[in-house]
Amino acid sequence: MIYYFSGTGNAAQVAFWFSQAAEEKNVPIDIINISKTDRNHIPSPPSNTLIGFISPTHGFNFPPVMLRFIFRFPRTDNNKVFVMNTRAGMKLSKLFLPGLSGIALLLSSIVLYLKGYKVVGMRSVDLPSNWISLHPGLKTDVVISIFNHVKKVTLKFADKILAGKKDYRALCDLPQDILIAPVSILYYLIGRFVFAKTFYASKNCNNCGLCIKQCPVKAIRLLDKRPYWSFTCESCMHCMNVCPQRAIETAHGFIIGLFILLNTVIQSLLYTKLLDAGINLFTVGKSYSWLTRLLLETLILFFSLLISYRLVHYLRKIKAFDLLIQYTSFTTYKFWRRYRPIKDLSKRKDLIPNSNN
Numbered sequence: 254m255i256y257y258f259s260g261t262g263n264a265a266q267v268a269f270w271f272s273q274a275a276e277e278k279n280v281p282i283d284i285i286n287i288s289k290t291d292r293n294h295i296p297s298p299p300s301n302t303l304i305g306f307i308s309p310t311h312g313f314n315f316p317p318v319m320l321r322f323i324f325r326f327p328r329t330d331n332n333k334v335f336v337m338n339t340r341a342g343m344k345l346s347k348l349f350l351p352g353l354s355g356i357a358l359l360l361s362s363i364v365l366y367l368k369g370y371k372v373v374g375m376r377s378v379d380l381p382s383n384w385i386s387l388h389p390g391l392k393t394d395v396v397i398s399i400f401n402h403v404k405k406v407t408l409k410f411a412d413k414i415l416a417g418k419k420d421y422r423a424l425c426d427l428p429q430d431i432l433i434a435p436v437s438i439l440y441y442l443i444g445r446f447v448f449a450k451t452f453y454a455s456k457n458c459n460n461c462g463l464c465i466k467q468c469p470v471k472a473i474r475l476l477d478k479r480p481y482w483s484f485t486c487e488s489c490m491h492c493m494n495v496c497p498q499r500a501i502e503t504a505h506g507f508i509i510g511l512f513i514l515l516n517t518v519i520q521s522l523l524y525t526k527l528l529d530a531g532i533n534l535f536t537v538g539k540s541y542s543w544l545t546r547l548l549l550e551t552l553i554l555f556f557s558l559l560i561s562y563r564l565v566h567y568l569r570k571i572k573a574f575d576l577l578i579q580y581t582s583f584t585t586y587k588f589w590r591r592y593r594p595i596k597d598l599s600k601r602k603d604l605i606p607n608s609n610n
């Protein structure tokens with residue numbers, strides 16, 4: 254059985270390649286897209302079944318939707334599991350560049366092990382990066398080349414696991430993954446909420462409702478007759494990629510402006526005023542000073558994000574303001590490609606994220 258989550262199709266593709274390897278060996282296989290299942294009531298898997306979890310990497314970890322699924326997954330005492338993460342692969346000339354897993358495979362393997370599963374495989378595969386809020390989608394020829402490369406890697410891994418062997422190749426990255434662990438925790442606690450509040454629907458939006466319907470975590474709602482992103486958005490990039498009007502943008506100007514403003518206000522007003530009042534946050538019990546500061550600044554950030562994002566939503570009714578937001582969003586420009594994964598899934602439409610919704 255394979256459980257997968259996929260924002261833009263990479264992890265779904267890996268699940269499909271795995272199923273091809275299984276079918277070739279006449280091994281019956283069930284593939285389940287967790288965004289289409291009841292994640293609150295997960296049935297116990299049949300005993301003596303090999304179970305796989307395949308997911309993209311988000312902020313050096315599995316995305317919360319997959320993490321929660323694994324945390325809620327029923328216990329066992331006689332099942333084997335393997336975990337796979339798809340990462341941000343790139344290509345430089347003929348060199349395939351890997352992404353970074355962080356704690357994605359480690360954390361999920363530990364949780365499954367503690368639930369009684371025997372972990373027989375841990376593998377990262379580097380499909381094209383889909384983080385189109387941060388960089389333009391890769392060019393088609395690069396995408397094709399990376400897909401062909403990763404297909405072979407996945408089939409080899411699948412053959413090994415289906416033959417009853419073990420593969421812990423991902424553990425070779427352990428030193429760098431542990432080094433980067435603090436960043437994955439910061440992304441989980443803070444970063445993902447900031448990214449959630451960078452999306453907006455431009456004037457090209459015709460209110461077709463597709464993004465609202467297809468969001469795997471139901472993070473978009475209509476506010477004032479326009480799509481509005483909540484903090485529950487996991488930045489999976491699905492909506493931004495599938496919008497038929499190419500109307501979903503990332504508000505770079507808004508978020509950079511907010512950070513500059515917050516930094517100025519926090520540094521020059523808050524801390525100076527507190528110092529004037531005789532309160533020095535940096536020396537509150539030495540070892541806790543950085544924590545006090547982090548907590549205070551995070552609180553301010555969340556509060557400002559909540560208010561300013563909503564304010565921007567309404568202020569965009571003013572044409573000049575809307576143009577300002579639009580022209581400071583890099584994603585609006587033509588050169589900023591959306592991500593186009595290869596449609597090798599054509600025979601298995603059911604695996605494409607939310608395709609039959």
Ligand SMILES: Cc1cc2nc3c(=O)[nH]c(=O)nc-3n(C[C@H](O)[C@H](O)[C@H](O)COP(=O)(O)O)c2cc1C
Pocket residue numbers: 258259260261262263264265308309310311312313314339340341342351352353354355380381382383384385448487488489490
């Ligand atoms: C919000 C976000 C965070 C990401 N973080 C990482 C990361 O920490 N490490 C990495 O290698 N790739 C990262 N990526 C890239 C994706 O994991 C990668 O492109 C994946 O193959 C996408 O799979 P999908 O198409 O199934 O969603 C990130 C992508 C997004 C959208």
Ligand code: SF4
Pocket residue numbers: 454457458459460461462463464465480495496497498499500501
């Ligand atoms: S999918 Fe695009 S056009 Fe449709 S409602 Fe969402 S933003 Fe608007």
Ligand code: SF4
Pocket residue numbers: 260467468469470471472473482485486487488489490491492493
């Ligand atoms: S709102 Fe868009 S990016 Fe966020 S989780 Fe939903 S589909 Fe993914």
